[in-house]
Amino acid sequence: MIEIHNIHKSFDGKKVLDGVSGVFETGMTNLLLGASGTGKSVLLKCIVGLIKPDLGSVTFDGTYFTNNKLDIRQEIRRKIGMLFQGSALFDSMTVEQNVEFPLKMLTSMSKGERLDRVNFCLKRVGLENANTKMPSELSGGMKKRVGIARAIAPNCTYLFCDEPNSGLDPQTAIKIDELIKEITEEYNITTIIVTHDMNSVIEIGDKIMFLYQGKKLWEGSRDDIMDTDIRELNDFIFANRLMRDARKVEQEEEEEAESIEQNSKLDDPGSI
Amino acid sequence: MLQHFGNYLLFIASLFYRGEGPKIIFNRTIDEAILIGINSVFIVAIVSTFIGAVTCVQTAYNLTNALIPRSTIGFMVREMTLLELAPTITSIVLAGKVGSNIAGGLGTMKITEQVDALEVMGINSASYLVLPKILAAVFVFPLLVIIAMFLSIGGGYLAGTLTGEVTAQEYITGIRSDFIPYNIVFALIKSVVFAFLISSISSFRGYNTSGGALEVGESSTKAVTFSVIAILVADYLLAQMLL
Ligand SMILES: Nc1ncnc2c1ncn2[C@@H]1O[C@H](COP(=O)(O)OP(=O)(O)OP(=O)(O)O)[C@@H](O)[C@H]1O
Ligand SMILES: [Mg+2]
Numbered sequence: 116m117i118e119i120h121n122i123h124k125s126f127d128g129k130k131v132l133d134g135v136s137g138v139f140e141t142g143m144t145n146l147l148l149g150a151s152g153t154g155k156s157v158l159l160k161c162i163v164g165l166i167k168p169d170l171g172s173v174t175f176d177g178t179y180f181t182n183n184k185l186d187i188r189q190e191i192r193r194k195i196g197m198l199f200q201g202s203a204l205f206d207s208m209t210v211e212q213n214v215e216f217p218l219k220m221l222t223s224m225s226k227g228e229r230l231d232r233v234n235f236c237l238k239r240v241g242l243e244n245a246n247t248k249m250p251s252e253l254s255g256g257m258k259k260r261v262g263i264a265r266a267i268a269p270n271c272t273y274l275f276c277d278e279p280n281s282g283l284d285p286q287t288a289i290k291i292d293e294l295i296k297e298i299t300e301e302y303n304i305t306t307i308i309v310t311h312d313m314n315s316v317i318e319i320g321d322k323i324m325f326l327y328q329g330k331k332l333w334e335g336s337r338d339d340i341m342d343t344d345i346r347e348l349n350d351f352i353f354a355n356r357l358m359r360d361a362r363k364v365e366q367e368e369e370e371e372a373e374s375i376e377q378n379s380k381l382d383d384p385g386s387i
Numbered sequence: 388m389l390q391h392f393g394n395y396l397l398f399i400a401s402l403f404y405r406g407e408g409p410k411i412i413f414n415r416t417i418d419e420a421i422l423i424g425i426n427s428v429f430i431v432a433i434v435s436t437f438i439g440a441v442t443c444v445q446t447a448y449n450l451t452n453a454l455i456p457r458s459t460i461g462f463m464v465r466e467m468t469l470l471e472l473a474p475t476i477t478s479i480v481l482a483g484k485v486g487s488n489i490a491g492g493l494g495t496m497k498i499t500e501q502v503d504a505l506e507v508m509g510i511n512s513a514s515y516l517v518l519p520k521i522l523a524a525v526f527v528f529p530l531l532v533i534i535a536m537f538l539s540i541g542g543g544y545l546a547g548t549l550t551g552e553v554t555a556q557e558y559i560t561g562i563r564s565d566f567i568p569y570n571i572v573f574a575l576i577k578s579v580v581f582a583f584l585i586s587s588i589s590s591f592r593g594y595n596t597s598g599g600a601l602e603v604g605e606s607s608t609k610a611v612t613f614s615v616i617a618i619l620v621a622d623y624l625l626a627q628m629l630l
Contacts, residue, residue, distance in 0.1 A: 165503050185405060192509035203500035217508050220407075 116141050117273065117305055122161050122171035124154070131157050132168070133329040141176075142303045144296050144319045146310055149326035150351060155309045156200055156277055158326070162307070163195060163275060164188055175273065193221050196271035200278050200309075202258040204250040210237070210261050211246040217269045236264040239294055241287065255282045263291060267298055274299065274306040280315060288312070292319045311351075313358055316340060325351070341365075398513065398591050402521075406514030412522070415515070419523035423485055427531060434480050435473060435535035439542030442467050447552035460553045461561020464543035466570075473535040474574045475622050478581035481528065482614035486589040489520055490610035493593030494603035502594070517590040521583060528582035529575045536574070577625055584617040 117139040124132040131154040139145040147155045160166040162173050164180060173180045175191050196217075204213050214233045218224055224232065237243060240260040250258060259282055266274060279295060280288035296319045299306040308315065316323060320337035327347045335343070340352065341362065353359050406412065446463040493516060496502050505512040540562060547553040553561075589610035596606045 160503075163507050165506060189405065189509040189511075192507055195507055195509075197504070197507045199500045199504060201500055203504040205501055205504070206495075206499070220411075220508060220510060 116176055117162065117307070118174045119158075119162060120172050120174075122158065122173070123169045124157055124161060124166065125169060131329050132161065134171070135326070135329070135331050136171075137324050137331060137334065139305055139307050140322055141305045142300060143306070143321035144299050145305070145307045146316060146320045146323045147307060147326060148310060148316060148320075148323055148351070150311065153326045154329050155311075155326055159275055159277055159307065159309055163192070163197060194272040196266035196269065196274045198259070198262045198266045198276040198279055200281075202250075202255075202262040204253075204258055204261055204265070206250045208250075209246065210242070210248050210250070210253070213250070213261055214264045214268050217265060221269050232268060233264075236268045237261075239267075240264045241290065256284070256287065259283065260287075260291065263294070270302060272304050274304055275308075276306070277309045278311075279308060280310070280312060285314070288314065289318060295319065313352060313355060316352075394595075395588070395591050398594065399587060401511075402514045402518045404511070404514075406511045406518060411515070412519055415519035416522045416526070419519045420527050423523055424527045424530070426488070427481055427484055427527075428534065430480060430484060431477055431531050431535050432538055435468075435477060435539040436542035436545075438472050438476055439464060439468055439539030439544075440546035442472065442539070443543035443546045444550065444552065447547065447550075456557070457553050458557040458561035458564065460547060461543070461558040462564055463561075464547075464558075465540060465562040465566075468539040468543070469536055469574055470570050471622075473539055474532050474577040474581065475618065477532050477535045478528065478578060478585065478618050479615055481531070481581075482585045482589075482618060483611050485524065486585045486610045486614045487607040489586060489589040490593035490596075491603055491607045493517070493590060494596035494606040497594060497596045498599060498603060513594060517587075517594060520590055521586040524582040524586035525579055528578045532574060532578040536571075573625075573629055576629065577622065580621055580625060581618050584621060585614045588614050588617055 118137075119139075120136050122132050122135045123130075135158060147158065149155050157166060161168045161171075161181075164173075168181060171181070175194075178187065178191060180188060180191055204210075205216065208216065211230075211233055214236055215229050218229045218232060222229075234243075234246075237245065240263050242257060242260055242264065245253070245257065245261070250261070253261065259279065263276065263279055266276065274295070276295060280291050283291060292315050295306060295308065298304065308319075310316070317337055320340070322336055323334065323340060324331055325333040325345075325348050333340075333343060333345050333348050340348070343349065353362060443460060443464050446460050446467075447457075450457070450459060493502075496516070502512045502516070505515060544555070544558050547558050548555050592606045592610040592613065596602050
């Protein structure tokens with residue numbers, strides 16, 4: 116479980132995060148939802164300590180992280196797997212070496228075990244035959260997938276993914292979403308996913324935090340997200356025509372059900 | 388300026404705080420050393436051969452007095468190149484080549500979040516990336532300078548004999564007369580100091596890049612400028628202290 120408390124961050128006087136608090140549950144896919152530029156990536160980096168918040172604190176399973184001693188922070192970080200928004204693959208290494216890297220640095224596996232694990236992870240993201248390719252030879256979506264493979268290679272306790280399925284086709288995107296959810300539940304880890312993809316929200320949003328202009332506006336699960344009356348959230352969700360259509364169908368069904376109910380009341384002779 | 392210097396010292400100190408194990412650093416150092424050595428040996432060879440040749444021809448041109456033996460040309464080439472030209476010019480050339488390479492590489496890693504990726508894994512990225520570069524430079528630069536010494540004396544020999552300014556016999560007599568072994572030691576000390584300055588200043592510049600591709604270019608340029616200035620200042624100070 117990761118708890119964040121009152122995180123503030125400004126860049127050159129421009130407020131990006133304005134007092135965000137919340138809890139990210141273990142064994143669940145926690146989604147950070149929000150429009151472009153609302154500070155999702157900045158919040159994620161504040162949580163892992165790559166950006167120092169101006170104010171506020173983060174605890175990992177009860178261990179205080181922000182401003183703690185470097186050894187303690189490094190200890191926690193060795194349990195973190197992270198996918199960056201821009202993939203951040205090491206461009207002097209092949210795909211295989213990239214995925215192997217955290218295993219080499221953080222575990223005591225033998226070379227053979229490491230390679231097995233690398234191939235297993237690459238297979239799960241659908242990149243069986245890319246071992247010897249360099250990152251510069253990959254497409255954006257392939258880089259993302261190698262980044263995911265690298266993040267999940269050491270069995271991490273905390274998994275952070277910054278837009279894991281942006282730049283992927285809908286089919287692959289769903290596969291990646293499902294993979295992340297599967298890993299989260301299988302190993303009971305704490306996963307935070309930054310996204311603005313409504314498909315992910317509906318597919319895997321166990322717990323969702325909606326950020327708007329640096330503030331947390333709403334929190335809940337995928338089941339309640341359609342029925343809020345927060346205008347900003349509704350604008351965000353129903354910007355997409357498919358979502359609007361889905362809402363319309365739902366409303367029509369509801370109305371129909373209501374009218375049937377009323378009709379049946381009218382028809383029922385016993386009620387008169 | 389003073390603040391930059393302070394940050395530089397803190398940066399150097401951070402390389403040694405909770406870094407990776409000696410085995411990892413050692414392997415990385417070997418990789419970096421091979422990279423620096425192979426990439427630089429060609430340019431060092433060309434520069435030093437020509438410097439030897441030019442020194443020889445110019446000394447011969449200035450040596451008009453018939454009372455001074457022609458072997459002085461060999462002597463002058465040796466003195467000039469061993470003491471000053473081989474270590475200093477080689478290092479200035481390497482500041483351009485190795486320094487910009489280090490700053491550009493680290494700068495790119497920084498802006499594409501590769502450094503962040505290392506940090507998130509709990510790795511001391513400065514130590515992991517930078518320390519091997521400094522160690523490799525400190526180890527390889529003296530070797531390159533030794534090559535430069537041989538080649539510049541060889542270059543002088545070729546230029547002298549081919550132009551007929553000096554015979555082979557005279558040149559060899561010249562380079563063997565009044566030899567002071569300490570000069571070699573001094574030159575190697577210089578090369579180690581220069582290696583440290585170039586690699587650490589360039590790493591500092593590259594590691595503190597933020598922004599985009601434009602800033603990476605800026606970091607490279609600044610790395611070379613500061614390295615060259617540092618070399619020249621250190622050259623003067625070392626001559627004052629050790630000669
Ligand atoms: N290092 C930085 N220096 C200055 N401003 C920054 C920095 N990093 C982020 N910002 C600013 O913080 C704001 C939030 O950025 P962030 O990257 O968190 O957005 P995001 O929610 O992840 O958007 P997207 O969905 O497009 O990735 C932006 O306005 C950005 O300009
Ligand atoms: Mg982002």
